Amino acid sequence: MIPAAFDYVRAESADHAIALLAEHGDEAKLLAGGHSLLPLMKLRLASPTVLVDVGRLDDLRFIRDAGDHIAIGALTRHRDLETSELLSSAAPLLHHAAGHVGDPQVRHRGTIGGSLAHADPASDLPAVVLALGGTLVVQGPGGQREIPIGEFYTGFLEADLQPDELLTEIRIPKLDTLGWSFQKFNRRAQDWAIVGVAAVRAEGHHGVGLVNMGSTPLHAGGVVEALHAGATAAQAAERANEGTEPQTDNNATVEYREHLARVLVRRALEESGLS
Amino acid sequence: MKITMTVNGVERTDEVEPRTLLAHHLREALGLTGTNIGCDTSSCGACTIHVDGQSVKSCTMLAVQADGCAVTTIEGLADGDTLHPMQRCFQQNHGLQCGYCTPGMVMAAVSLLDENPNPTEREVRLGLEGNLCRCTGYHNIVQSVLACAAETSGAAS
Numbered sequence A: 001m002i003p004a005a006f007d008y009v010r011a012e013s014a015d016h017a018i019a020l021l022a023e024h025g026d027e028a029k030l031l032a033g034g035h036s037l038l039p040l041m042k043l044r045l046a047s048p049t050v051l052v053d054v055g056r057l058d059d060l061r062f063i064r065d066a067g068d069h070i071a072i073g074a075l076t077r078h079r080d081l082e083t084s085e086l087l088s089s090a091a092p093l094l095h096h097a098a099g100h101v102g103d104p105q106v107r108h109r110g111t112i113g114g115s116l117a118h119a120d121p122a123s124d125l126p127a128v129v130l131a132l133g134g135t136l137v138v139q140g141p142g143g144q145r146e147i148p149i150g151e152f153y154t155g156f157l158e159a160d161l162q163p164d165e166l167l168t169e170i171r172i173p174k175l176d177t178l179g180w181s182f183q184k185f186n187r188r189a190q191d192w193a194i195v196g197v198a199a200v201r202a203e204g205h206h207g208v209g210l211v212n213m214g215s216t217p218l219h220a221g222g223v224v225e226a227l228h229a230g231a232t233a234a235q236a237a238e239r240a241n242e243g244t245e246p247q248t249d250n251n252a253t254v255e256y257r258e259h260l261a262r263v264l265v266r267r268a269l270e271e272s273g274l275s
Numbered sequence B: 001m002k003i004t005m006t007v008n009g010v011e012r013t014d015e016v017e018p019r020t021l022l023a024h025h026l027r028e029a030l031g032l033t034g035t036n037i038g039c040d041t042s043s044c045g046a047c048t049i050h051v052d053g054q055s056v057k058s059c060t061m062l063a064v065q066a067d068g069c070a071v072t073t074i075e076g077l078a079d080g081d082t083l084h085p086m087q088r089c090f091q092q093n094h095g096l097q098c099g100y101c102t103p104g105m106v107m108a109a110v111s112l113l114d115e116n117p118n119p120t121e122r123e124v125r126l127g128l129e130g131n132l133c134r135c136t137g138y139h140n141i142v143q144s145v146l147a148c149a150a151e152t153s154g155a156a157s
């Protein structure tokens, strides 16, 4: 399988990438790790005419302590996340989940920015960043803006990103973490989650993200509301399907996904220390 | 587009179409057919090679993305007639049957030990989750990697 022909330009800086996007308009696509985009292009489900490669922008590849949050460059690879000591202490849920994305070869190439921007409801990291209450920093020709992840996803494979905007940084608030859990249910090693749940419990914060329970990555609002009102793990998990719209596919029916969401949310809450 | 990469220690400059996949470039332009294409959908790992020392699936990377990089394929692992320890351990532990997955398995296994020189059996199984074998049942593949780890980490310490 070979992608349709396209022109390839390597961006030398974030500003250069944005200028290239502005110049080529809708026809252009950013290429980061390529591990979501290239499979789509090989199947000809995507055929951009220009690829702007940001994969070499090493100044957008960092994980640093920025006081009240951890700042992560959009071009940081899954492998960098899973081996970061800073993340393992400051955001253990993200550190752990990054090590469960795909397989080692995928993690050597794929980036957190690509994972979040691609807006795939089956992806692990969007649910994790939703649970952690992260903020995305996006740069365009007119400057920079910040978007709370809860407002970022607008539809299937769609996010609040203009064609000439680049996601540059992900900010993860530093929480006083009391417990966390990542539940990825799949039948074979390496597979995507049939349903996944990312949960974090911290001083003044409950966050629960759902994988593959609708057309976008989702925050389990009902569960979190119940937890703030003092519900037990089992009671809160009963609200796992509020606001979800799972699909039937080869792996699971709607009913089975709803069942999994309840069970996995309960397990995640229990593992994060709630009874 | 003109690209230059160091392939198995030799600098190669070639003209490629941007849409050329690295796996195709290696096999068809450079004649390095040890890199197999199994699924062509990023799943099986038969096409695994190293780019700047890390395992990647070469069916899911463009040749132009490897411009300026050091690429190692299965052909570049042995030192002349002396097999790489991982190749020898696969041979000695019967870590292959038909051999189709083997180049990718060996490349993934070498990268795994680079990152974790002394893995447990479970870590080896997880580390090879991106590589599928339709013949061996994995047992002997895992034994091969553990044997290599025992040999090489022993030699290093």
Ligand SMILES: Cc1cc2nc3c(=O)[nH]c(=O)nc-3n(C[C@H](O)[C@H](O)[C@H](O)COP(=O)(O)OP(=O)(O)OC[C@H]3O[C@@H](n4cnc5c(N)ncnc54)[C@H](O)[C@@H]3O)c2cc1C
Binding pocket: A029, A030, A031, A032, A033, A034, A035, A036, A037, A038, A039, A054, A074, A075, A100, A101, A102, A103, A106, A109, A110, A111, A112, A113, A114, A115, A117, A118, A122, A123, A124, A125, A161, A165, A166, A167, A168, A190, A191, A192, A193, B041, B042, B043, B060
């Ligand atoms: C075999 C296989 C298994 C996988 N398994 C999993 C899994 O279990 N869980 C999981 O979560 N993921 C999985 N993935 C996906 C993987 O995590 C991808 O790396 C990730 O989804 C996309 O990141 P990327 O850097 O490769 O992005 P790319 O493929 O390069 O880009 C994806 C999209 O995002 C856009 N984009 C990229 N970077 C930016 C940016 N900085 N700003 C704005 N837009 C941008 C691109 O234009 C493109 O539309 C798997 C992939 C493969 C091939």
Ligand code: FES
Binding pocket: B036, B037, B038, B039, B040, B041, B042, B043, B044, B045, B046, B047, B048, B057, B058, B059, B060
């Ligand atoms: S051919 Fe590349 S992963 Fe199967």
Ligand code: FES
Binding pocket: B095, B096, B097, B098, B099, B100, B101, B102, B132, B133, B134, B135, B136
């Ligand atoms: S030895 Fe035949 S596929 Fe692995």
